[in-house]
Amino acid sequence: MLNYLKLIRVNQWVKNLFVFLPIFFSGNLLNIDLFIESFYGFLIFSFVASSIYIINDYVDIEKDKKHPEKKNRPLASGKIAKQNALILFVILVIVTSILIYFFGNKQVAILVGIYFFMNLAYSFKLKQIAILDVMIIAFGFLLRVFVGGYMTSLIVTDWTTLLVFDLALILALGKRRGELINADLQGITRKSLDGYNLNFLNSALAITCTVAVICYMMFILSPDTQTKFHHYIIYTFVFVFAAVLRYLQQTFVYSRTESPTKLIFKDHFLQILIMLWGISYVLLIYFNHGK
Structure with missing residues (x-):
């Protein structure tokens, strides 16, 4: 179980707290309804981001095996099989889609879709292009905030x-x-x-x-x-x-x-x-x- 938590980078979910910025700065953090909506946005982004981490590790598995630190990652070390990682990737994508369908809206679906496909391209190719790579990372944080805004209908x-x-x-x-x-x-x-x-x-x-x-x-x-x-x-x-x-x-x-x-x-x-x-x-x- 611990290896699967490492694979989906649960420790990186802290980045998805940016989803809560709209309700915090609007003075609505104590509004239970808006907080719950933001929490669903947090879960949506956490799951979609974790799916990307899996693909990124899958693509880089051979490189990571030669890296002094990354060789200990679950996929590179062989602690998790490639097939199991891909199954988990599909599960996370499905769960994300279900959450968006029941708790999100059209705008959230579009923003999460942009994040997903942009980061797929990043994992396979775009991370090798200097400057564009850091711009994509920065834009990903911005998308988190926008999702928080659209989940709660608050202006960013x-x-x-x-x-x-x-x-x-x-x-x-x-x-x-x-x-x-x-x-x-x-x-x-x-x-x-x-x-x-x-x-x-x-x-x-x-x-x-x-x-x-x-x-x-x-x-x-x-x-x-x-x-x-x-x-x-x-x-x-x-x-x-x-x-x-x-x-x-x-x-x-x-x-x-x-x-x-x-x-x-x-x-x-x-x-x-x-x-x-x-x-x-x-x-x-x-x-x-x-x-």
């Missing part, structure tokens, strides 16, 4: 779209940077990294982090945002700016090669900053009755 703002895409791009570029460094250290050549080098990825990360900070600053200074939340929202900039600086410090000063998501789980300072940012929004959205 332009600011949310822009900030989520940029954040996802930072995560994708950071992951590629770690993969590139580790591949060089281990003497491994990967076609998917041919279009990258360390200087490019460092520059790309610096640019996307700068864009994120500027966009967030414009967001919290906009009259609409301050009217919706409170002018105190400007103080959340401290947490965002400090988190970006901390990430860049860990990346460039301490030469950490983990993906940003793994780094967050290991770095207590980043965890504290994210927690304080989250608490600030909970207070501004759900407890600020005098705004």
